[in-house]
Amino acid sequence: MARIGFVVTLACVLLLTLLPVRFLPDLGMAVTLHDDKLEHAIAFAALAALGSLGWPGHKARLVVLLAFTGAAIEVLQGAQLIGRDLDGFDWVADCAGMALGLTIAGWTKRRVGRRVVGLP
Template sequence: MKFYSAAERIAFIATLIAVLVLALLPISRLDEFGIDIGFHYDKANHASAFAILAFLGSLGWPGRKRRLIIFLALVGAAIEILQGTSLIERDLDVFDWIADCVGMACGLLAAICANWISRRVN
């Protein structure tokens, strides 16, 4: 039995939108809305967001993991480039992109484990 459905795809898209909004709004706007992006550690925010995206994406599109990783790596790079502009008022940091990639690896590993467990149970 394959461990994916439309629910994972919808969750992936909703999470991607949330990550993009949180990553691309200037900090001053987030504070204005009373939004605290959590953990108070930027690298953990990046890694956890991209771990969740990789997990949901690999469950939603199990045969397209390579494309998913390329897409997420490009999204992470684009976020960093845009954060480096004066419009976003944040800092461009290559280590944030590395944290994104580490998160992706963790998310893929979690999805592989979830699929393995699902096959064992069924």
């Protein structure tokens, strides 16, 4: 279940972060500076937690994948076609979110037990 959640969440994060800014008002959304870092951290915390629960033996690969994903998002956001800004601090927020997500996943596994995440 965590694996499906990870894939769906990753697809949503990619869609929302790479959607050209001109389409956001049609979806009732806007890019604002005051909560942008928090949104990045929350998204990557969710991805890291779900990925860690879904693939518990592959944390290093997960961290590398998510770090590269966050960096790629920033580079692509800097493209004129998307109309957003490249901001290295967004990547820092992504990494902080990953650390939080891995901590939450570890706490969940210890506190609730392995049966919750569908492991034997």
